[in-house]
Amino acid sequence: MTNLAAFLVNSAAARRNQVAVRHDDTTLTYAELDDASARFAAVLRGRGVRPGDRVAMTMPNVPLFPVVYYGILRAGGVVVPMNPLLKAREVAYVLRDSGARVAVAFPLFAQEVANAAELGTECLVTEPSAFHDLLTAAEPLSGIVDREDGDPALILYTSGTTGTPKGAELTHGNLVSNTATTAETLIQVGPDDILFGGLPLFHAFGQTCALNASVAAGATLTLLPRFDPRRALEVMHRDGVTVFLGVPTMYSALLHAELPDGFDASRLRLAVSGGAAIPVEVLHGFERRFDVTVLEGYGLSETSPVASFNHPDRPRKAGSIGVPIRGVEMKLVTEDGSEAGPGEVGEIAIRGENVMNGYFNRPKETAEAVHDGWFHTGDLARVDEEGFYFIVDRKKDLIIRGGYNVYPREVEEVLYEHPAVAEAAVVGVPHEVHGEEVAAVIALREGADATAEEIRAYVKERVAAYKYPRIVTFTAELPKGPTGKILKREIVVAPS
Helix, strand or coil: CCCCCHHHHHHHHHCCCCEEEEECCEEEEHHHHHHHHHHHHHHHHHCCCCCCCEEEEECCCCCHHHHHHHHHHHCCCEEEECCCCCCHHHHHHHHHHHCCCEEEECHHHHHHHHHHHHHCCEEEECCHHHHHHHHHHCCCCCCCCCCCCCCEEEEEEECCCCCCCEEEEEEHHHHHHHHHHHHHHHCCCCCCCEEEECCCCCCHHHHHHHHHHHHHHCCEEEECCCCCHHHHHHHHHHHCCCEEEECHHHHHHHHHCCCCCCCCCCCCCEEEECCCCCCHHHHHHHHHHHCCCEEEEEECHHHCCEEEECCCCCCCCCCCCEEECCCEEEEEECCCCCECCCCCCEEEEEEECCCCCEECCCHHHHHHHEECCEEEEEEEEEECCCCCEEEEEECCCCEEECCEEECHHHHHHHHHHCCCEEEEEEEEEEECCCEEEEEEEEEECCCCCCCHHHHHHHHHCCCCCCCCCCEEEECCCCCECCCCCECHHHCCCCCC
16 A cells, blocks of 8 residues: 555554654644544545545645645545645636536635636635634544555646646655655655755655655645745744755845744754755855755755755765665667766656656646657756766746746746737846746737836736746747747846
């Protein structure tokens, strides 16, 4: 039997009274999390959820997240986590594409989900009093539903720049393996550790490396629903955080934040960076300020996510994403399909027990991404003589703003809905704080008029807050190639 929820059941049996998750003054012990998730599994069963059914969830980093997450898994369901910042049109797409039977929503975000759930998906709101009564009335589901290694556990919606978001289907085997490797060999977490829970738990990085790794080890995860550098420092000091996990923008923010009076991070033993390449200056600056080693890794939603890492028991190379982890192979592929040699640039391809089943209900896109078991990432890198990989650039037009993926076409389609827009291209430009900023270059329809502020407001109403273009410029015509395709490589936008 393989079920990702077994990590919780095993830790609850061994450490019933230890705190599993904390959010300020609210705590859940392993026994309480085990019981609540078993009751929620029963609630889902009562609503017709059967093994293999998809259940969507829109939750911030609060203790109810693992209750819902592990409850879905215990019932044999497939978790479909959604970014709480998504608007109704974006939520509707995910619900429709995944065929979710139920959508579980935190009250703060329930309206957008309810507006999208007209497709027949039942919307279950976790209003504190009513949800508590719902769980109390339910008889806990005994045990956990047996699943096979290849059965889906999670569908993470991701996208390239050439189409609508697609769901990366990760199996129980994928996630159990990646979680165990992360906990045992990468961050080497144990019951005495306190992990920083500021990474969004709806994302693969936060789920595998923070939530699941912590639960697998019987450690404590201290949650921060919305990252703020001062609050993060307060949580690190208050709870004695031992392992900090973050994206480069978090490291940059903490590097420049004023330390609270009496700040003590003496228990901090390790920091882990992922999600995007961390500038070497930021890495070294953070290490000096907090007297801790920063280890950088690499992965994608499609790889559960960890594929490579600077292992703690080997020399660390600043600026490198490390070497492939246990059970994973990596290689660099050139344009002609041959393997790149040391020092040569090629596209990263990954094979191993972490690679997804495929894109949900999208055999064509799956076949394009996975060849002979190798997942082709679209990221360009080089490898040195010792096998350490270094990211060079991204092959795709994906924009990473503050650790969040922004897919240009999705924003462009909203721009094209504006009555004054004739042509639009969305590109990323360098930004000191966010890594990249979203920029839109627009050609207006003849005789039409629009301001940059109007365009920004229009898009902001229709997509998540991190996606809308802060930079809007106008041009008479966008550059095009012989076939009429817009040539983004010829678009130049000044950094913000």
